[in-house]
Amino acid sequence: MSRWIILITSMLAAIACVEMVRRALRWRLIGERWVLAGPLVRRCTWPAFALAAVATANTLYRPGMAEGTVEDAIERTITLFMIGCVTWLAIQAAYAVTDVVLDRLVTVEGERNRRARRIRTQITLVRRVASAVVILLAMGAMLFTFPQVRALGAGLLASAGIVGVVVGIAAQSMLGNLLAGLQLVFSDALRLDDVVVVQGEWGRIEELSLTYVVLRLWDERRLVLPVSYFTTNPFENWTRHTSRVIGAVMFRIDWTVPVEELRVELYRALREHPLWDQKDWTLQVTDTLPNGLLELRALMSAADSPSAFDLKCDMREHLVKYVRERYPEALPRLRVDMT
Structure with missing residues (x-):
């Protein structure tokens, strides 16, 4: 009985030690100099508690503390929990390290934003694939603890061909999506x-x-x-190479409208608009329609697609108001020739 009391006390002491380390990291080391401390505390606290308790139990447990088949079950349970806790902590620690990189990439703007988004995407997917591989290896290691299925565990760890066949037959769609994700x-x-x-x-x-x-x-x-x-x-x-987008606004208007004055007014309005990136713009007559109307196309560039959409709406509204107030006779109308 005294052995069990020592074992439980030691497990609680190990958890208390992890808690002291967590508090030290949280109170003293979190900041610009210790950027990894925050993610480690956030992700690794519970896995560290579990691993400390299980590792202590695995170290202090001795044969003879239990009797009969119960002892075998306890030893195997401790081993399984040990493998599971190590896997859990390893995955969470890897996520904590990559979180530091991902958090910095989120704030990147401008021309470097496309490269930052590419790296974020690759890191996010790679760590998920790595986690799946680590979990698969942990499951194989757990199988080694059972003599009846040790051969299956060895095959799972050593034979990628068998794994490929089994997974390919059981989950062809999921495997196809996984490979497609890596390709993308x-x-x-x-x-x-x-x-x-x-x-x-x-x-x-x-x-x-x-x-x-x-x-x-x-x-x-x-x-x-x-x-x-x-x-x-x-x-x-739309953002394959850059986030910059060119938007188009179409107008159908009477032939009597002075296109050159519309062009000057569009440029004046664009220069005063905060969403225009000061690069591309034009106003062109793209077609003459059989009903006596002209088709005009106004092009304008913006830093990204949401800005381009808002800029197009604003310029469309502005030009409609300008034509209505300055040249009402140029508004679209239906002509009838009475003979």
Whole structure:
């Protein structure tokens, strides 16, 4: 009985030691100099508690503390928990380290934003794949603790061919999505926060996982698609090389409108608008319609697609107001020739 009391007391003492380390990291080391301390405290506290308790039990437990089959069950349970806690802590520690990089990449703006989003996407997907591999290895190690299935565990760890066959037969769709996700990420065809048009819907890539992509639409709806969709179907990526977008506004107006004055007014309004990036603009007559109207197209550039959309709406409203107030005779109308 005294051995069990010592064992339980030692486990509580180990947990208390981890708690003291956590408090030290939280109170004294979190800051600009110790950027890793915060993510470690946030992600690794509970895995560290569990590992400290299980490691203490694994160290202090001795044969003979229990009797019969109970002793074998206790030893195997401690071993299984040990493997599970080490795996849990390793995954969370890896996530903590990568969180430092991801947090810094979120604040990157300007021309470096595209490269930052590419790195974020690759790190996010790679650490998920790595976690899946670590969990698979941990499951194989757990199988070694059972003599009846040790051969299966050895095969799982040593034979990638058997694993491939089993997984390929049981989860062909999931494996296809996984490979498609890796292809998308490392070919730089799709990144987090990219602006895309899919199935006629405009939105941003909100989440890119191993098996699916979440698209946040302009009206806050979410479109969830399998990753394999983006490798087998065409889609528009407006931020493939840069986030800069050129917007177009179309007008159909009477022939009597002075196009040159409209062009001057468009340029004046663009120079005063904060969303114009001061680069591209034009106003052109793109067609003459049979009903006596001209088709005008105004082009203007903006830093990103949301800015381009707002800029187009503002310029459309401004030019409509300008024509209505200055040249009302040029508004679209239906002509009838009475003979």
